[in-house]
Amino acid sequence: MSDKLENPEKRRYRRVEFKALLHSLIHRPADVSIKIIGNDTKVVMLDLSEDGMAIESSYFVPIGTIPLIKFDLLTKDKNNNVAMRKIIVEGRIANKEMLKEKGYRLGIQFMKISSEDKAIISGFVKAAFSD
Numbered sequence: 001m002s003d004k005l006e007n008p009e010k011r012r013y014r015r016v017e018f019k020a021l022l023h024s025l026i027h028r029p030a031d032v033s034i035k036i037i038g039n040d041t042k043v044v045m046l047d048l049s050e051d052g053m054a055i056e057s058s059y060f061v062p063i064g065t066i067p068l069i070k071f072d073l074l075t076k077d078k079n080n081n082v083a084m085r086k087i088i089v090e091g092r093i094a095n096k097e098m099l100k101e102k103g104y105r106l107g108i109q110f111m112k113i114s115s116e117d118k119a120i121i122s123g124f125v126k127a128a129f130s131d
Contacts, residue, residue, distance in 0.1 A: 015049040016128035043106075045071065050122045051110050052091065058103045065093045067108065075120050085120055089113040 046054040053069075061067070068090050075085045090112035097105045110118075 011049065013050040013122075014125055014129060015047045016125045018045060018048045018128070046105065048121060049125060050118055052094070053108050053110075055106050055108060056099065056103055057106055060104060061093055061096065061106055063093050063096060066111070067091055067093070069108070073120060073124055075123070085117075087113075087117045087120065089117065 041057070041059065044056045046056055068088070070086060070088050072084045073087050075083050077083060089110045091108035091110050093106050094109040095107040099105055113121075
């Protein structure tokens with residue numbers, strides 16, 4: 001992981017580079033029909049912050065699409081015990097970029113997230129930047 005911030009002047013929160021396998025389900029599509037509606041689609045998370053993430057997908061997903069995203073994150077409780085926490089968020093595809101390889105990089109802004117899940121993500125990101 002690197003301490004370098006991605007576009008620091010544009011980000012409200014620090015973003016940590018973090019790769020993980022996710023399960024994503026298109027919850028409310030943009031104004032177009034896409035083939036993966038209703039199907040559980042696996043994508044790769046590229047980075048994570050309190051208010052969003054970037055994923056790599058082999059599917060074209062239009063900007064404005066509302067995915068429901070589920071992923072597991074390691075957490076520590078008050079006694080420093082490590083546990084796996086399932087995070088569920090509803091987001092919005094805010095930007096996309098075609099990758100040189102096959103697929104797309106999608107920027108997702110979180111629209112609905114519990115305060116507890118947001119706090120867990122915040123702690124995870126802060127821990128990644130601490131020594």
